[in-house]
Amino acid sequence: MTRILSFAFLAGLLSLAAACGGSxxxxxxxxxxxxxxxxxxxxxxxxxxxxxQATMAAAPKPEPGSGADIFAKQCSWCxxxxxxxxxxxxxxxxxxxxxxxxxxxxxxxxxxxKYIVRHGLNAMPPFKPxxxxxxxxxxxxxxxxxxx
Amino acid sequence: xxxxxxxxxxxxxxxxxxxxxxxxxxxxxxxxxxxxTPYEDPYTISNDExxxxxYAAVAPASTEEVQEIVRVANEFGVPLWPVSRGKNFAYxxxxxxxxxxxxxxxxxxxxILEVNEEFGYALVxxxxxxxxxxxxxxEKGLKLWIDVPDPGWGSVVGNALDHGIGYTPYGDHFAxxxxxxxxxxxxxVVRTGMGAMPGNNTWQLFKYGYGPYVDGIxxxxxxxxxxxxxxxxxxxxxxxxxxxxxxxxxxxxxxxxERLRPLKVAGVIQNGATVRSLVLDAAxxxxxSQYYDGDGPIPPSVAKTMMADLDLGMWNFCGALYGPPxxxxxxxxxxxxxxxxxxxVKFYFPEDRRHKVDLLLHRAExxxxxxxxxxxxxxxxxxxxxxxxxxxxxPITGKDAIKQYNMVSSRVREYGFDYMGLLAIGWxxxxxxxxxxxxxxxxxxxxxxxxxxxxxxDEAAAEGYGEYRTHIxxxxxxxxxxxxxxxxxxxxxxxxxxxxxxxxxxxPGKSGIWGKNRRKA
Ligand SMILES: Cc1cc2nc3c(=O)[nH]c(=O)nc-3n(C[C@H](O)[C@H](O)[C@H](O)COP(=O)(O)OP(=O)(O)OC[C@H]3O[C@@H](n4cnc5c(N)ncnc54)[C@H](O)[C@@H]3O)c2cc1C
Numbered sequence: 094m095t096r097i098l099s100f101a102f103l104a105g106l107l108s109l110a111a112a113c114g115g116s117x118x119x120x121x122x123x124x125x126x127x128x129x130x131x132x133x134x135x136x137x138x139x140x141x142x143x144x145x146q147a148t149m150a151a152a153p154k155p156e157p158g159s160g161a162d163i164f165a166k167q168c169s170w171c172x173x174x175x176x177x178x179x180x181x182x183x184x185x186x187x188x189x190x191x192x193x194x195x196x197x198x199x200x201x202x203x204x205x206x207k208y209i210v211r212h213g214l215n216a217m218p219p220f221k222p223x224x225x226x227x228x229x230x231x232x233x234x235x236x237x238x239x240x241x
Numbered sequence: 242x243x244x245x246x247x248x249x250x251x252x253x254x255x256x257x258x259x260x261x262x263x264x265x266x267x268x269x270x271x272x273x274x275x276x277x278t279p280y281e282d283p284y285t286i287s288n289d290e291x292x293x294x295x296y297a298a299v300a301p302a303s304t305e306e307v308q309e310i311v312r313v314a315n316e317f318g319v320p321l322w323p324v325s326r327g328k329n330f331a332y333x334x335x336x337x338x339x340x341x342x343x344x345x346x347x348x349x350x351x352x353i354l355e356v357n358e359e360f361g362y363a364l365v366x367x368x369x370x371x372x373x374x375x376x377x378x379x380e381k382g383l384k385l386w387i388d389v390p391d392p393g394w395g396s397v398v399g400n401a402l403d404h405g406i407g408y409t410p411y412g413d414h415f416a417x418x419x420x421x422x423x424x425x426x427x428x429x430v431v432r433t434g435m436g437a438m439p440g441n442n443t444w445q446l447f448k449y450g451y452g453p454y455v456d457g458i459x460x461x462x463x464x465x466x467x468x469x470x471x472x473x474x475x476x477x478x479x480x481x482x483x484x485x486x487x488x489x490x491x492x493x494x495x496x497x498x499e500r501l502r503p504l505k506v507a508g509v510i511q512n513g514a515t516v517r518s519l520v521l522d523a524a525x526x527x528x529x530s531q532y533y534d535g536d537g538p539i540p541p542s543v544a545k546t547m548m549a550d551l552d553l554g555m556w557n558f559c560g561a562l563y564g565p566p567x568x569x570x571x572x573x574x575x576x577x578x579x580x581x582x583x584x585x586v587k588f589y590f591p592e593d594r595r596h597k598v599d600l601l602l603h604r605a606e607x608x609x610x611x612x613x614x615x616x617x618x619x620x621x622x623x624x625x626x627x628x629x630x631x632x633x634x635x636p637i638t639g640k641d642a643i644k645q646y647n648m649v650s651s652r653v654r655e656y657g658f659d660y661m662g663l664l665a666i667g668w669x670x671x672x673x674x675x676x677x678x679x680x681x682x683x684x685x686x687x688x689x690x691x692x693x694x695x696x697x698x699d700e701a702a703a704e705g706y707g708e709y710r711t712h713i714x715x716x717x718x719x720x721x722x723x724x725x726x727x728x729x730x731x732x733x734x735x736x737x738x739x740x741x742x743x744x745x746x747x748x749p750g751k752s753g754i755w756g757k758n759r760r761k762a
Contacts, residue, residue: 166372170393170614176526177598179617186528186621212278216620216628218330219279222272223300223348223368 160236163229164196167220172196183215195237203234210234244277244294247320247341247749249758255296258317258343262299265309270300270349280327280344282336284627286691286714288684293336293713295322298344304422304430304468310345311466312428314746318758321345322748323466325367325399328392331630331676332403333713338750339759345466354469355445358383361474362419362445367398367467371612384477386610388412388513393612398470402460404710406665406672408608410563411475412513413667415460420444422469423459426742430468433459445471461710462734463748464741475610482569482590483561483605484576487554489585494556494646495639498664498671500579501558502637505666509575512608514560514666521661521676522557522600523547524619529659538654552595554587559601561608619661625680629690631697632674633706637666645673648700653677656693672709698722713750720753735760 155161164172171180172195185193192198207230213219225233246255263271272280273296280295287293299321301307314321320337323345327335335344351368356378363374371393378385388407390400401414411417421433434450435443448454459465488497497516504510520539523532532547533539539547548554560576562569580586591605603615620628631649635641642664650660653675662675677693680686691714698708698715702722711719720731734754738745745756755761 170372171617175598177603177615177618179614179621182528182618183621186530187624213283215624215626216617217626218283218328218334219281221279221298221327221335221346221348222276223270223346224326 158229158232160232160234163225163233164236167225168195168233171217180217198237201237203231203238206234206237207231243274244296245291245340246296247339250318250320250341254317255319255341258313258319259297259299261313261317262310262343265306265313266299266301270302272298272300280335280346282334282713284330284334284629284681286627286629286687286694286712288687291340293333293338294340295335295337295344296341298335298346300346300349302349304350304424307345307347307350307424307466307468308428308430311424311426311746314343315427315744318744318746319343320746320749321466322751323347325396325402325467326370326394327399328395329399329403330392331628332711336713337748338713338716342749347466347468350468353377356381356383356385356474357445358385360446361385361476362471363387363397363474364420364445364469364471365397366469367396369397370394371397371400375610375612378474385474386411386477387474387612388414388417388610389607389612390414391607391616392614394614397472398467401470401472402467404461406513406667407610408513408515408559408604409475409561409610410511410513411473411610412665414472415457417473418456418470419446419448419473420469420471421456421459421467423465423467425465426744426747431465432469445473458737461752463751463754464737466747478563479565480569481561481563481609482573483559483601483608484573485589485594485601485604486558486560486576486580487548487552487587487589488556488558488580488583489548489554491555491646492643493554493583493585494664495643496583497556497558497580497639498637498642499639500583501666504576504579505637506669509572510560510666511563511572512561514558515604515663516556516558516666517600517663518660519544519547519553519555519557520622520659521619521663522553523551524622524661524678525600525603525615526551526596526598526618528624529622530624537657538659551600552587552589553600554585557600559604559608561605619676620678622659622661622678623680625678625682625686627679627681627687627690629677629679629694629712630674630710631677631694632672632708632710633701634670634672634709635706637669637671642671642673644704645706648704649673649675649697652693652697652700656689658690658693716750717753 155165171178174194176182181193210220210230259271277295280298282293320342322337322342324335325347347367350366352366353369354364356363371389374387388409388411390405390407401418405414406412420436424430433456434448435441459467533543562572591602594601620626635645653660658677665672679690698718707722708719738754739757742756745758749755749759
């Protein structure tokens with residue numbers, strides 16, 4: 094305990110130094126343990142694990158109102174790559190890695206996307222026509238159906 | 242199955258009201274039949290398809306449209322269920338208590354009317370989500386933080402009105418609310434506090450105004466439709482340091498809670514800190530099948546494996562330090578010293594964590610008000626996708642914490658579910674939120690859950706514990722547990738209800754409050 098304690102405290106002081114330097118971002122640990130990757134294959138930790146904010150800031154901004162933009166604003170919180178996104182985690186665990194990331198899938202058709210958005214699936218609640226309008230849903234569905 | 246009409250409303254009256262609504266908001270913004278699915282409770286508990294079903298939804302774009310809708314509702318006796326973004330998942334989503342009620346969906350009223358950096362507040366409409374307010378502040382580069390509940394897609398207004406909680410120092414959302422605009426059930430509009438004074442400029446600065454302080458009666462109630470709300474925002478602190486303290490044994494919750502109380506009451510723990518249980522936290526990054534494929538709750542041996550694997554404890558205390566570095570250092574010393582002698586305790590900062598997807602790294606964002614949806618991962622635990630929250634309140638004492646934990650966890654496990662709970666530490670109380678994750682597609686499991694939930698409510702009440710908030714299905718039952726002096730408080734609510742809403746058109750049954758037209762003896 095003492096070891097962890099003192100290490101933790103020291104690390105805290107270091108992060109504090111970083112904070113003084115003007116960055117309020119949380120430092121991310123560098124590497125993951127191989128042991129976990131073995132015990133938890135479905136969790137697929139090697140995937141991109143940056144927070145959605147960071148992902149969105151780093152990627153080029155999609156054209157406002159486009160399918161990609163609607164996806165980024167409405168869907169990416171759960172469906173961006175990385176198991177810290179519940180949709181991605183669930184799809185990875187139940188359907189396998191090839192089906193985990195919606196934007197990378199080639200098997201989605203527009204009607205299916207529309208149905209799921211309005212009805213929900215599993216833990217995913219449905220989206221109201223005031224949150225994603227029918228016109229927006231068309232663009233979103235076409236975007237995902239065309240994605241490869 | 243088509244949704245039933247509300248009790249006492251004819252098909253003609255409903256259809257005339259919907260026509261009039263369409264004239265107010267435009268036909269595109271009235272939803273019926275197959276368009277109504279998104280307004281139903283996605284995590285339904287009832288096996289009776291006629292329960293808690295909305296008949297239609299109407300989506301106004303302004304306070305004036307809300308006023309007109311409310312007047313029409315009175316004319317035809319059509320009940321309305323107001324929601325801001327209607328993301329109240331685990332408590333019913335956008336669905337009403339009474340079937341046939343028309344959802345008044347305020348998603349389109351999503352203007353951020355003001356964000357004031359100097360004083361730290363925002364004035365928003367009901368449709369503004371945490372994501373939107375956060376983005377607005379980031380885009381403008383304002384040195385302000387928001388406080389978020391776990392789901393970032395909820396509404397600042399709706400969450401505060403349902404007494405929602407978050408995890409920064411501003412985590413008690415309704416306490417941070419200042420000034421409202423409310424459409425009353427007769428269509429009249431009022432502004433509360435200083436907002437009642439023409440030409441006044443302290444509406445979002447001083448809550449009480451002059452005379453009775455009424456904002457509270459519009460929360461968890463059906464006395465008005467809130468169309469604007471002020472919310473205080475925290476200035477970005479000079480420093481931020483999230484931490485995680487893990488405890489190995491189930492029984493540690495008693496000592497931990499005893500140690501927490503003086504720290505919280507004295508303000509040494511600054512934020513809406515939480516003590517979370519192992520399975521809840523494991524479920525943020527893993528699914529049950531990765532550890533256990535048997536039936537029922539995970540056995541203790543598996544719990545041990547999970548703890549070692551994920552660097553978690555049986556209990557995990559997530560908190561954060563805020564302020565200038567010397568202040569954080571001093572607070573940390575006091576916090577660390579309070580727990581250091583508990584056998585097996587471990588202290589972590591984000592840098593100490595082994596896994597890249599990790600509880601502390603996730604909570605570190607939430608405790609600084611970054612909206613996200615990661616917490617939905619725990620719904621994936623068992624694959625069934627359903628979730629309901631059981632949330633009794635108790636004092637911050639070791640005795641109450643262990644008693645609560647034993648009562649709830651033993652029942653939950655008896656019914657075959659894993660115990661997934663958290664103690665959210667408030668100013669003086671703790672909300673013991675137990676999330677029950679169930680297979681929403683399985684009628685037997687839903688029935689079992691319903692039975693369990695009723696038992697939990699009754700057993701808690703028998704020991705003097707009341708829920709702070711609930712799912713639409715249990716509103717009456719919980720109201721009945723607040724029965725001191727022959728239900729005097731609920732009788733008072735009914736008096737107010739009858740004065741403000743004589744036709745009982747607003748949210749029948751919300752918090753167990755019914756208009757006189759539908760009140761059961
Ligand atoms: C995985 C998960 C995690 C969660 N974590 C949290 C958490 O950390 N903290 C928390 O507080 N909740 C939590 N919740 C519960 C819930 O999802 C959130 O509280 C959410 O913010 C509520 O939805 P909303 O903000 O859209 O409110 P709404 O659904 O719009 O409103 C909630 C209720 O308030 C009333 N109401 C809303 N707007 C008005 C209005 N304008 N006038 C009058 N009455 C109104 C209505 O009765 C309505 O049903 C969680 C749920 C899930 C599934």
